[in-house]
Amino acid sequence: MPSIKRIMRAFTPxxxxxxxxxxxxxxxxxxxxxxxLREQIIDMVQDFENHSVKELMKLLxxxxLKM
Structure with a gap:
């Protein structure tokens, strides 16, 4: 059985x-x-270093929700 280290080295994400x-x-x-709304979320995530989690939460x- 291969070691976990060998498996991890072989794994290329x-x-x-x-x-x-x-x-x-x-x-x-x-x-x-x-x-x-999807466009706003995408735009914010693409430029997230200039936004806060609080700003993203306001969009979300x-x-x-569908129940």
Whole structure:
């Protein structure tokens, strides 16, 4: 059985492109958000170093929950 260190060295994470991340976010968030809200969230996350968690939370308040 290979050691955990050997397994971890062999594991090469594949990073998703920003385009792929946005496409996945759009697909998952569409039932719960408007197009405008998704665009605002994407824009803020893309430039998050210039925003606060508090600002992001203000946007997320408008996400609609489905029960």
């Amino acid at each position: 594949v990073r998703a492109s920003w385009k792929t991340i946005i496409e996945k976010f759009e697909k998952l968030a569409e039932p719960y958000t408007s197009k405008g 308040v408008d996400v609609k």
